[in-house]
Amino acid sequence: MTDLAVDVRNVTHRYDSFTALDGVSLTVPAGAYTVFLGPSGSGKTTLLSVIGGFLVPQSGEVLINSQDMTDVAPAKRPTTTVFQDYALFPHMTIGANVGFGLRMRGIGSKERSNRAHRMLELVGLGGAEDKKPHELSGGQRQRVALARALAVEPSVLLLDEPLGALDLKLRRQMQAELKAIQREVGTSFIHVTHDQEEAMAIGDTVVVMSQGRIEDMGTPERVYLQPATLFTAGFMGQSSFLKGKVLEKKGSVIDVDTPCGQLRLSAPEKRFEAGEAVVLSIRPEHFVVDRAGDDILPLGSATVEDLTFAGAHHLAVLKHAANDDFRPVAQMPQSGGALVGSTVTLGVRRGDVVVLKDQG
């Protein structure tokens, strides 16, 4: 276990009556790109502050490179942070900004400007040394903040919603660049965001947080396709939920009674008891409309209530004929699909349904 960059053990932190972190434990492998994803107030930024040393948690431990860093000041940690508002030094040139950390480490000015130059080239801003921060655009300042944080060669780079202030196009471009830079330097990156598309696009590992707890953690594919909890299924992408009750369990196959009929589902790795309340989570693209087959579970018929064009496809809000409360959102073809008001038969491929515990 020597290649753990960060090891957070049972960290709890409260602000007055608000619990920002509630017994959080996680490990971040060295050299990976990890994303903390969650809505505001989920504790993701607090967790980043605890790792960066800006906040000492009320209980629990933080190990960085296997050393206890819980009470160590940010200056003495092998971490640096890229702040949301960039926090560049407005009175210094770009070169002095990037070289600041090296200056604090007592590195001579020649070596400093060499390394600052290399860092600026890495982020695509070679030659901007003599400019001042206010002469740069938002995206360029973002790169300077990144170069400044990387210049001191941290073991872990912390990024606090680094792309939050950029427009969508620039944001998608910076995502790709961040990922490329991370691969090039090999430093562990921990990136906080509330944008699930960003998290999926950029992360080797996605950590989904809600209300101070870790809801799910894994590769983007695993978290999207097999979310561990109801919250994860709803937050990471879109999902339709169908409540049900387990009737019988035979190995990894369970029979679930739902308002849309009795369904036989596979639930590998998860243990459900007969009589237990469950929720079936289905992604819009996993619904099968007006088609039958051996591997397709029929879900009955539904009326199209609303259609939204999403470029590559349409998204339809449906109303189930037998169950008014079930309003699934299904992906429909780009053209030639059902119209608003028409009735369709709904199905889903057996393996695509995710069975989750009903948490109330």
Add this chain to the structure above:
Amino acid sequence: MIRKPWRQLPSVLYALAIYGFIFLPVVVLVLFSFQDGRFPIPPLKGLSLRWYEAVWNDGRLMEALANSIAVAVGSSLTAVLLGFLSAYGLARFKLPAKGLQRALLTAPLTVSYLIIGMGLLITFNAVGIPKSLVAAGIGHVVINMPLCFAIIYSQMGDHQANIERAARDLGAREWQVITLVTAPMLWPALFASFFLSMTFSWDEFIISFLLTRFDVTLPVEIWSLLRSGLNPKTNAVGSVVFGISVVLVIVLELVVFRKGRRS
């Protein structure tokens, strides 16, 4: 809109009256400092620089001028330093009774200079500090520090706090954060409060009068000159004081201007 010039006449007259009221005394003072005669009263007998020459050759006045500059620079530097450090402390750290501490720091702004001067006189007497320029300088720190604090504190936002955090994150120690990041970032506020303090200290009479004895500041020396009656020399030295105040205000204005243009 139809222009009716005669309608604007009252407001123009009113404006002229206000500016006359404000500036006429100063204009008269400056004008008669050039009086080519023995009395600073009309009629103006001609223009001459002889009274300025007299000021230049008056050892006591020139000494007082030097004293005033020393007190103004010394007390303003001290006031800015103390004001900056207290603003930094209050803005960046969790302190007990923060609101009360802030109120206590700014409270001297509301106390009259006479009361502050008398209080310091009695205190210095009790402690055994003699009347001197240093004592007057301390008095000027007392009146200017709250102002410096208020100006600098108002400029310390959360954005700067984040920039200081970034400096610490990159390995800066506390003194490095203050000298390399906080103070340079607040440079316009520091500069403005320094020059404002200079202006106030330069003009200040009552505290200097109460707290100095042998070496005095220029306003105190002018006051003792006035006791022997009006003469164009007092006008000349008054014009010098006014001129330097104007320069300080212009410098201050330029700093505020620059800041306004940048943001």
